[in-house]
Each structure stands twice: as structure tokens, then as C-alpha cells.
Amino acid sequence: MYQRKIDNKWNFQNVNTKEYTHCYHTYPAMMIPQIARRLIQEYKPQGKCKLLFDPYMGSGTSLVEASLANINSIGTDLNPLARLIAKVKTTTYDIVNLRNEFQEIQSQFPFFSLTNIKNKNFERITNHVFWYSTESLLKLSYISQLIEEYSNNKDFFYVALAEVVREASFTRNGEFKRFRMKEDKIKDFHPDVFGIFKDKVKRNLNGLQEFKTVVGNTTVGIYDFNSILEIPQNIIDPESIDMVVTSPPYGDSRTTVSYGQFSRWANEWFSFENAQNLDSLLMGGKKCHQKIFLTETIDKELQQIYEADIKRYYEVVSFLNDYWFSIQNVANTVRKGGIVCYVVGNRHVKGVQIPLDYFTAETFERCGLHHIITLVREIPNKRMPLKTSPTNITGDKIDTITNEYIVILEK
Numbered sequence: 001m002y003q004r005k006i007d008n009k010w011n012f013q014n015v016n017t018k019e020y021t022h023c024y025h026t027y028p029a030m031m032i033p034q035i036a037r038r039l040i041q042e043y044k045p046q047g048k049c050k051l052l053f054d055p056y057m058g059s060g061t062s063l064v065e066a067s068l069a070n071i072n073s074i075g076t077d078l079n080p081l082a083r084l085i086a087k088v089k090t091t092t093y094d095i096v097n098l099r100n101e102f103q104e105i106q107s108q109f110p111f112f113s114l115t116n117i118k119n120k121n122f123e124r125i126t127n128h129v130f131w132y133s134t135e136s137l138l139k140l141s142y143i144s145q146l147i148e149e150y151s152n153n154k155d156f157f158y159v160a161l162a163e164v165v166r167e168a169s170f171t172r173n174g175e176f177k178r179f180r181m182k183e184d185k186i187k188d189f190h191p192d193v194f195g196i197f198k199d200k201v202k203r204n205l206n207g208l209q210e211f212k213t214v215v216g217n218t219t220v221g222i223y224d225f226n227s228i229l230e231i232p233q234n235i236i237d238p239e240s241i242d243m244v245v246t247s248p249p250y251g252d253s254r255t256t257v258s259y260g261q262f263s264r265w266a267n268e269w270f271s272f273e274n275a276q277n278l279d280s281l282l283m284g285g286k287k288c289h290q291k292i293f294l295t296e297t298i299d300k301e302l303q304q305i306y307e308a309d310i311k312r313y314y315e316v317v318s319f320l321n322d323y324w325f326s327i328q329n330v331a332n333t334v335r336k337g338g339i340v341c342y343v344v345g346n347r348h349v350k351g352v353q354i355p356l357d358y359f360t361a362e363t364f365e366r367c368g369l370h371h372i373i374t375l376v377r378e379i380p381n382k383r384m385p386l387k388t389s390p391t392n393i394t395g396d397k398i399d400t401i402t403n404e405y406i407v408i409l410e411k
């Protein structure tokens, strides 16, 4: 089959994942920068390595690492917030300009008053009364206005604001999905909106400074095409990519990681497109009742899921159909001798683990690539409540290991 190798050196426990511009904005299921870095160092193709592609770039971790390695890059994501973050993380702004603009913006905070706020209409934000206090909304609006007035590098400040928009809402801390805090928590929740914004900008400026001391002179292209449908040839020539480094979703957003829900506060704040229905546009978001892909490696698992729950089976199939088309399109962009690295998770559905790493390797091989190795990272997980605890005591917890699979292929 497709050889797996457990290699502890890929675990990267206790490393600083927030170096350089990686500190800017959290994002669900971020790739650890050191993984992209080491993949580029150890697996970059023979001969030239001038162009890297990430078809699910999220917040742009691979793109930042490509720039640090002096490689041009192209990334795409359907989530507008992801594109904003990735763009800002890979831009080498003039720091003196940013500092001056930041001074100007901060100098206006003491003048915050109802009469000074131009936009007090928050209808664009679904259920804004449910999610925010009036005071937070007004302060956020005032910051938006100051960025408009005082900055020529608005996106840099918008990325900081995007995080505040989320943190100042009544969303439960540490959750990616939209859950509201309990009423008693809300009573005592008075976020220091200006203070949080200042801290984010300062942190991001430090990250930028660090980034600029080491980054090469590279180009980065940020796009919004959907690799399931097509990869536009005016953006990427066929057989032109030297290396792909990516971490795709491992299931549809509804039953796995909900990128749309996480991003909705910011996407609505900035009136970005598809803010309300993003999850249905992402991989596996549209239900389909026909299996289109071919597979030998995960047939048994799919059969087991089918027997356990037909509805869940078609959810998985819908995702895999999309994944299958996307891989075919991505494979076409890779040059002969180019390297493809997919970091994937093998999730459980109805108690059946789906070996997405095998399916990834198998599908790329059908497109003419050959599998080199799959590196298995062991991630010691938080203590998880298990349905079947060893002691059978409800609520008992045991330590679990989660694995991540880095599938590496060559064309």
C-alpha cells in the first residue's frame, strides 16, 4: 500500500508557531509553520524550485514559508477572511508608515463619542443585538472609520480589527463555532475594544519587523478560484508548479471544521461576499447522491459507513467527489519532477476511520504522480472524554493520540 512512517521529528512539540507574520490572526486548523518549512527544506524538487502552490491556503502559512525560503507562491481560498489574512501576512509593508498611521489612529481614541461616529447602522451583521453590546459595536465602527481616514495600508489594520470583531462579540471563548456566552458571563463581559486592537497591532508590527529582516524578494498571488471546478490557466500554467504544500479540509464544514462560522463575524463586518453561506460553498458543502470517484483504498470503510448510515455515507461521498476533482486539477498544474505535499487528517464517521491519506495518494497516482512516503505525526491530544472509557465511568477521560499524515508524492 502507501507506506507510512512514524517520525517523531515531525511532531514539533513546544515550538514557537507564532514567529514572523504567523502571529497575525488565528485560523481554524492552521498548519504548523515548521511543517511547511521542513517540507520545503527536505523535499523540495531537484533542479528549480521557484513556484509553490497552496490550493487551500487558509491563513497562508505555506505562502509565508515560501517567501521565507525565497520561493514565489500562489494560494487560493474561498473564504474572504482567509484571503485578507494571507495577503497581509505576505506583504512587506513599510514599517515607518504603519507606525505613523497607527499613531494617528490611536490619537483619536480619546475623542470617541456618539456624535463622532459616522456609521451607526449595523444591519449588515446578522442578529447584531444578540452578538454584541451597543458600546462594542460603536467602538468597532469608530476604529473602522479611523482606519479609513488615516491609513493607506488599510488591510494591515483590518486584519487586527478582524480579530477584535470576533473577540468583542459574545461568542464563547476558544470555540470555532457560533456559540453564545451564558447570560451571567455576558453581564460581566466588557471588552476593552480599543486596548485589544492596540495590542493586536503592536504584536503584528513586531511580527512584520521580524519577517522583513529575513524575507526574500518574492511574489505572492492570492486568489479565490475553486480548484474543484478549475484552475484558471491565466493564473497557473499547466505543469508549471514546482511544489504544492497544503492542508485541505478533511471533511465538509458542517460535520468537521466550520471555517465559515469562525469567519462570519469578520466577513459580515467587512461586508465580504458569501459571509452567511460560506460553509455550503466549501468542499463537501453541496450534497450529492452519486459516487463519482474511483477507489480501492477506502472502499471497505465506505461500505461500512453505508451500512451504518446512508445519509452520512452520502455526506462523505459528496466531500470525496469534490476532493477527487480538486486533486485532478491540482495534479495538472505540477511540472514533471515537481513535489506534492498534502497534510491530511483521517477522521472517524460512525466509528469508522477513513484513511484519507491512502485516498490522497491513490488519487494522485491515478493522475500520474508516484507516492514517495507518508510521514505520520503523533500529536498528543488534550485529555478527551471518551464514550467508551476504559473504566466505563461516564465522563472519565483518557489521553488520546491524534495523527496527522503528510502525504508526499512526485510527478
Ligand SMILES: C[S@@+](CC[C@H](N)C(=O)[O-])C[C@H]1O[C@@H](n2cnc3c(N)ncnc32)[C@H](O)[C@@H]1O
Pocket: 027, 028, 029, 030, 031, 032, 055, 056, 057, 058, 059, 060, 061, 062, 076, 077, 078, 079, 082, 225, 226, 227, 228, 246, 247, 248, 249, 259, 281, 282, 283
Ligand atoms: C485546513 S484549512 C487551511 C489552513 C492553512 N493551511 C493555514 O495554515 O491557515 C482549509 C481551507 O480550505 C478552504 N477551502 C475549503 N474548500 C475550498 C475550496 N473548494 N476551494 C478553496 N478553498 C477551500 C477553507 O476555507 C479553509 O481555509
